[in-house]
Amino acid sequence: MISARGLTRRFGSQTILDGLDLEVGPGERVALLGRNGAGKTTFFRCALGLLPFSGDLEVAGVDVRTDGLEARSAIGYVPQRPPHFDGTLEDLVRFFSGLREIPSARVRLGMSELGLSLDEHGRKAVRELSGGMLQKVLLALAVAEAVPVLLLDEPTANLDGEARAEFLRALKRVPDSCTVILSSHRLEDVRAAADRVLVLENGRLAFDGELDALLERSGSSPTVWICTDRTALANLVRLVEDDRRVIRVHRNGVSVGIETLPGNIADILTDVRGEGIPVDDLRVEEPGLGGLFPSSGAAAESSSGAASGEATR
Amino acid sequence: MTTGNRIRLFLLREVEHSLRTRWFLTNAAVFMAGGVLLVVAGSSGTLLAGHRGYARALAGLAHFAILFVPIMALLPASASLAEERENGTLEYLLAQPVTWGQVFIGKWLGVSVAVVLALSLGYLASASVSVFRGVPSSLVLAIYAFLVLLSLVFVSLGTVFSALSDTRSRATAFGIGCWLVLVVLGSLGVLAAFIRWGAPAELLAAWSFFNPVEAFRIGVMTVLDPDLQLLGPVGTGLVRRHGPTAIALGSAFSLCLWILLPILGGRWAVSRRRDGV
Numbered sequence: 001m002i003s004a005r006g007l008t009r010r011f012g013s014q015t016i017l018d019g020l021d022l023e024v025g026p027g028e029r030v031a032l033l034g035r036n037g038a039g040k041t042t043f044f045r046c047a048l049g050l051l052p053f054s055g056d057l058e059v060a061g062v063d064v065r066t067d068g069l070e071a072r073s074a075i076g077y078v079p080q081r082p083p084h085f086d087g088t089l090e091d092l093v094r095f096f097s098g099l100r101e102i103p104s105a106r107v108r109l110g111m112s113e114l115g116l117s118l119d120e121h122g123r124k125a126v127r128e129l130s131g132g133m134l135q136k137v138l139l140a141l142a143v144a145e146a147v148p149v150l151l152l153d154e155p156t157a158n159l160d161g162e163a164r165a166e167f168l169r170a171l172k173r174v175p176d177s178c179t180v181i182l183s184s185h186r187l188e189d190v191r192a193a194a195d196r197v198l199v200l201e202n203g204r205l206a207f208d209g210e211l212d213a214l215l216e217r218s219g220s221s222p223t224v225w226i227c228t229d230r231t232a233l234a235n236l237v238r239l240v241e242d243d244r245r246v247i248r249v250h251r252n253g254v255s256v257g258i259e260t261l262p263g264n265i266a267d268i269l270t271d272v273r274g275e276g277i278p279v280d281d282l283r284v285e286e287p288g289l290g291g292l293f294p295s296s297g298a299a300a301e302s303s304s305g306a307a308s309g310e311a312t313r
Numbered sequence: 314m315t316t317g318n319r320i321r322l323f324l325l326r327e328v329e330h331s332l333r334t335r336w337f338l339t340n341a342a343v344f345m346a347g348g349v350l351l352v353v354a355g356s357s358g359t360l361l362a363g364h365r366g367y368a369r370a371l372a373g374l375a376h377f378a379i380l381f382v383p384i385m386a387l388l389p390a391s392a393s394l395a396e397e398r399e400n401g402t403l404e405y406l407l408a409q410p411v412t413w414g415q416v417f418i419g420k421w422l423g424v425s426v427a428v429v430l431a432l433s434l435g436y437l438a439s440a441s442v443s444v445f446r447g448v449p450s451s452l453v454l455a456i457y458a459f460l461v462l463l464s465l466v467f468v469s470l471g472t473v474f475s476a477l478s479d480t481r482s483r484a485t486a487f488g489i490g491c492w493l494v495l496v497v498l499g500s501l502g503v504l505a506a507f508i509r510w511g512a513p514a515e516l517l518a519a520w521s522f523f524n525p526v527e528a529f530r531i532g533v534m535t536v537l538d539p540d541l542q543l544l545g546p547v548g549t550g551l552v553r554r555h556g557p558t559a560i561a562l563g564s565a566f567s568l569c570l571w572i573l574l575p576i577l578g579g580r581w582a583v584s585r586r587r588d589g590v
Contacts, residue, residue, distance in 0.1 A: 050407055050408070068412075073410040079404060083402035083406070086330050087329065091329070095326055099409045099410065
């Protein structure tokens, strides 16, 4: 569905995409990761035919270089920042559905499937709508035409937790036939929306595989936070500190954070319960994606470690 | 969807946007008030009766237009694309099945329609007063045509500045700079300098047609009355040499070129922006 061969894009002396090769098939859900400046947005802009490039790039069988307009017809796009639009939500829907020649009724239906009523919000000025609501409108517009490809450029970057969760739920309703490429800096987005992860580094593909394989390779692991009572706290700490499967142990009051590989979590919890340690609360904290890209994520990693009172084994 | 339909959507969006903003009515009101004041005051105070008196009054209106119409057109045109780029909307627009050319032309047409509407509303009052007081309607219409051409020149220039600028403020600064160069320096300063250092008449004439503001002034004054001594030495010389019809048409042609060339140049330049947006 999307095929890049030797895709290269330079800005002056700086090479952003350096002979990138990648293939994404029909219906695949792919996360495009990489530190800032790795070339994710440039790749999207090339795919949309907005930037000239060298190499070959096809979207839905269309050569982007020779027919950018046709390529854009095949792509639904949701940007990081929703566009400022002067007018009401109805005006926005009418204008963009007009550009894509989609009947407004279909967008209206798509919006209602995502939990948004155009009847209720249509007369509101776009600037009065929340970022989450607007991103869902853009998603509804993007998929209303049954496009074969959906490009999502950090769509949840500016949303709060609740809006992000709503957007990700909405994303699950995108038809299976649609190829989705999502760029994000949030692991929960990637886990919720993608089956395959591509990592860009210096304009080239540095990783292609599943998320857990990437986390394992990079040494980034989730942390399971167990909240127990004070009497059992010492037992819990001793148990997990002696466990070879545990990478690090964090302490925060009566909570103990156990950093381990995803595949070990269930076994460790079974052992904890087997020792008769009461589990009052349980929470799994995903590692930040920033840690996978050393130049952008090191600071964030070290600051979170300091805050939690880390006890590294 | 055809190119025409896409352009129409951008045109309508731009017109709707313009009608919602305050500048549209403000500009129409200022041009209306200024125009009526100049026509009424000019025709009442003149010693020349009949056609010549009103021709002088309309000449006052034309000079007011030289100062006001460029700003009236440059400000919304400068904002048109740069504002969309600044707030991230342009990338989303260009990610739709449209071309840069369609967005550019649609925006230009939309601002043009809005500016010409405001100008027409403003001119309607002074035109009515003029016709009511006996000025031939053909004369009033001819001046209207020159006013429309002048406004479109500055819409074109403003749209180009907007297309090439990253921010609205930078595009507006270019627009105001352009107004200063063409209206203040070009119209008065350069001609004064030419005359002071005794430039040849051909060079002065060429400059007059090269500067759209001068082309407008010469065109309007020629249409009003070539013998009115408002043309200045360059215009008078040109009219004597080539006749009033040729000079009026030449002025209109110069203005048309000033409308078209920036659009073509701007369209070419935006396609070469290194960020594609």
